[in-house]
Amino acid sequence: MKNLNKLKKTGQNLTKLLNAIELLYWDQETKMPKNGVEGRAEQIAYLSEILHEKSTEVKLGKIIDNLITEEDKYSYSDKAFIKKFHRDYSMAKKLPGELISNLAKETSLAQSVWVEAKKANNFSLFAPKLNIIVDLLKEKADRLGYVSHPYDALLDEYEPFMKSESIKKIFDKLQTGLSEIVKKIKSSEQIDTEFLKQKYSIAKQDKFGRQVIKDMGFPMDSGRLDVSAHPFTITLGSKDVRLTTRYSEDALFSGLFSNIHEAGHGLYELGFSKEIQGNILATGTSLGIHESQSRMWENQIGRSYGFWQHYYPKLKSIFPNELKNVELDGFYRAINKVSPSLIRVEADEVTYNLHIILRFNLELDLMSGKLKVNDLPEAWNEKMENYLGIRPESDGEGVLQDVHWSSGLIGYFPTYSLGNIYGVQFYNKMKNDIVNIEKNISRGNFEEILSWLRTNIHSYGSVYSAEELCKKITGETLNPEYFLNYIDYKYKKIYNY
């Protein structure tokens, strides 16, 4: 037990250090005065250096090795704890400090170059930087090791144990199914969203948004909601989880669904069982599972008819003039409008995954070397035409639109779609378990839902892998059929196809 206690203590300390780094980041994005930026980057870099140093200490490795040999002695969650530590330690050890700081430096430099290239609508300005990043990521993949595809090594950081081959199979099915549905929707009567072209007061949006996340069960004495350029959720302590959102007078839905989405993430982070809180298992078991929580709240619940039976009268009383001529049915159709568009973050529930599949396929080929960085724009545009039937007129609304690649985040994109698929598969099971779920939602009562999520998902943190969790809950592994059925059922009604 002595070694296990030592390891637990170390895990707590690493978590505290990570929390401090997260606070430096949160503050930077929400509160920091403009001129603090340079100093802040250096503070984050130095604390990250200490974290790496403390995570790879030789004596820590010895403790882990000892525990691994005797892991059968321990409870299931302690075993999971030891295994996760072993995994994290081995990965950290494989990456030399120089590679990590090179990646940090190059991606930091690439940020402003990407911003400039995007402004100038010119991918060739960014290509040299992306070439450097891809090379560094290839080195990273080689050092981490993989069996069949270098992509797997990168993917593993965001979606542990998942392989690109499995994703490929799932995504191929998804693409076929979604393309058919998109075609049907395209030839149906289109939805009118004229009422969105008005100014919606930000203060009112905020008031409404705060009420919704409060109703969802997000506790403001253990969290906050602030505004940042891009919405995110961040954990600064077991009882301090912060959401950010963005509002625009011109985009009523954007802030609204960001709030619900981020609160979905936040409830996961606040739901870990006491046993694992404040240590390394107190984290989403994969980004896909994390995203299943945000997407389920945002889409299956937040874009459902029942949800707005409860909330639309409230929204209408806040915006009586703006929504005067819009009835619940029209509003419901508007929040679910499907329309193939160029920009991922503006995409609807149906076409969204096609954006992801496109990026995933490009990333696979980039990492295998089949696709050269310089050929990306053309490959992008071709695929856009193929998958969505539209073609970007410039790099800015095409290959340059997302921040991920300039940040070195290859392997991250697929987790968004995995989240969508996991989300529906879990929701399906939950619907069976909670008989009154639709009535509850239509009354703004989310207690049973949150309780189900806590019991079946949140409390475990990383004790179970994503695959284990999925089997445990639904009796099978990840299956895109649930998602396709859900989409078809919902949109057939909306579009009457």
Next chain:
Amino acid sequence: MKNLNKLKKTGQNLTKLLNAIELLYWDQETKMPKNGVEGRAEQIAYLSEILHEKSTEVKLGKIIDNLITEEDKYSYSDKAFIKKFHRDYSMAKKLPGELISNLAKETSLAQSVWVEAKKANNFSLFAPKLNIIVDLLKEKADRLGYVSHPYDALLDEYEPFMKSESIKKIFDKLQTGLSEIVKKIKSSEQIDTEFLKQKYSIAKQDKFGRQVIKDMGFPMDSGRLDVSAHPFTITLGSKDVRLTTRYSEDALFSGLFSNIHEAGHGLYELGFSKEIQGNILATGTSLGIHESQSRMWENQIGRSYGFWQHYYPKLKSIFPNELKNVELDGFYRAINKVSPSLIRVEADEVTYNLHIILRFNLELDLMSGKLKVNDLPEAWNEKMENYLGIRPESDGEGVLQDVHWSSGLIGYFPTYSLGNIYGVQFYNKMKNDIVNIEKNISRGNFEEILSWLRTNIHSYGSVYSAEELCKKITGETLNPEYFLNYIDYKYKKIYNY
């Protein structure tokens, strides 16, 4: 040069770590959700542990030792840098980790006990905790070492190189002089402040306060102003200095003068020369010098007649009803009302120092053992009667009023009064150097003042000790005559004695 560069790098890293700890603290006091408190305390404790560890590394000691032997080779400010590192390192090395964590633990526990005792108006509830703290501080003093009085060892942390004997002489003069002035004021006609007994909108106070600190030259792109229970200034980076204040509808002056006071601290922290920024010399050279900056802005400038010639019309236009019947002269007299009172933080410019002298004398006797903790309330009350002619009716408005002792901050109080004295002595010199100073102030133009402070004080950070700085600026060491003359001149006019 190689060793010096290494030391500079280390100093930068320690500063980054300190900045991160300060952010954890700032966030706790201003933004953190309630339930974050436990986790935050642990994060701060762990990062402080790392800071101590990194500040006392054996290899760091060797670098410093090498540099000390060859310090004549270096520039004045590099020499000061090496000396300060040597001083900090030696002090840190003298204190065993156990004593530090004991002090941290005991003062942390004492906090809530003090709060309870204060609520219950019962010193005996707090006495056992204070006994433990005093014993630990005696041990700390012994370990740090001193020549003539254990108090000097503690004082040295806040007011480097200053000795209690010198303070005693200064404070005795001050006490005699102030007591006489207080007597004269007491027998003069008293000032009417009836207009303060109204509700002053906090939003309006904030708007006005922000304008004032902007005019002072505090740059909001390198800082912030937030609200906290107790006002403070904190540095999170060379270009990120944050002020906090507190507003109350019932206390117009409290927020107003807090803003000016804290901005005075903030301007010091933002004024260090480029050469020393981001390293260990970029800090106030002593708390007394730091306080001289806040007090000068608050009192010599902010409570001057000229200042309100400019600002009173503005304040009146913001509170037209509340200030309808109050003319500039009446307002000026109100902000300078003198009245012996029980609570230090509510005291005026004249009686304030008597509160400090009282605490200083009690602390001296506590540390020498002449005074027992249990006898503190009686000693306090006697001195209050002696110095200010009033006697607390309960421990809550007497010996229990301040947070300092429960926080282990013995040796800290005198720096407040040193700040008052330094402030006036500096201001006197500045008045000679800036011919138009009064005209400038009466126009809300503080450019020359800030520029003088930057050139003569701020830019140096800790390059010069407080005594060196005082001599450099004013040609003599700290002299309370300037303060007494200033007070007498100002209040004679106001009270017509």
